[in-house]
Amino acid sequence: xxxxxxxxxxxxxxxxxxxxxxxxxxxxxxxxxxxxxxxxxxxxxxxxxxxxxxxxxxxxxxxxxxxxxxxxxxxxxxxxxxxxxxxxxxxxxxxxxxxxxxxxxxxxx
Amino acid sequence: xxxxxxxxxxxxxxxxxxxxxxxxxxxxxxxxxxxxxxxxxxxxxxxxxxxxxxxxxxxxxxxxxxxxxxxxxxxxxxxxxxxxxxxxxxxxxxxxxxxxxxxxxxxxxxxxxxx
Numbered sequence: 001x002x003x004x005x006x007x008x009x010x011x012x013x014x015x016x017x018x019x020x021x022x023x024x025x026x027x028x029x030x031x032x033x034x035x036x037x038x039x040x041x042x043x044x045x046x047x048x049x050x051x052x053x054x055x056x057x058x059x060x061x062x063x064x065x066x067x068x069x070x071x072x073x074x075x076x077x078x079x080x081x082x083x084x085x086x087x088x089x090x091x092x093x094x095x096x097x098x099x100x101x102x103x104x105x106x107x108x109x
Numbered sequence: 110x111x112x113x114x115x116x117x118x119x120x121x122x123x124x125x126x127x128x129x130x131x132x133x134x135x136x137x138x139x140x141x142x143x144x145x146x147x148x149x150x151x152x153x154x155x156x157x158x159x160x161x162x163x164x165x166x167x168x169x170x171x172x173x174x175x176x177x178x179x180x181x182x183x184x185x186x187x188x189x190x191x192x193x194x195x196x197x198x199x200x201x202x203x204x205x206x207x208x209x210x211x212x213x214x215x216x217x218x219x220x221x222x223x224x
Binding site: 008033035043087096097 | 151213
């Protein structure tokens with residue numbers, strides 16, 4: 001089966017940096033996705049990694065190490081609107097995604 | 110707005126009721142998905158349709174019955190549900206097969222409560 005682990009909760013201060021780790025053990029690997037989900041809303045796509053290394057997109061960056069089965073999502077210059085759940089998902093074939101349980105990030109003033 | 114809409118947004122039903130959830134996507138995608146999201150648990154994939162054909166049934170109980178009349182619409186018919194079926198039901202769509210950055214676009218979900 002698929003096993004994707006990420007911390008349940010994290011708290012940080014406005015303007016700070018937070019790093020959300022994700023480790024995975026899956027039967028196949030065809031890319032890793034990060035989604036953001038605000039309470040009561042749809043998950044929305046944040047980033048995609050398929051090769052090792054760092055992908056940067058404004059205040060958000062995502063890193064992947066396939067040999068270690070590890071990824072992280074880095075949120076910089078935190079804003080109050082970044083308070084949300086962040087979902088790590090692995091595509092193990094051509095379309096099927098397996099998700100972690102999500103990390104709830106709370107940004108304090 | 111992700112281009113995927115779901116109705117109703119909230120539903121309360123008794124265990125003997127029959128109801129249906131509706132999903133519509135305006136993105137020209139050919140694959141559609143139903144997921145179940147329970148508190149503190151990973152999203153569980155329930156069903157996948159590709160070009161209107163069901164390609165995945167993830168051991169879902171028969172009290173959940175999907176229907177995909179065309180690539181833009183997806184339904185989930187519910188009957189004789191149990192209280193443990195209470196959850197957020199999310200619909201998603203994508204191009205026919207996930208390639209590269211092709212991702213799934215999610216609707217806002219239907220919050221289902223079974224009494």
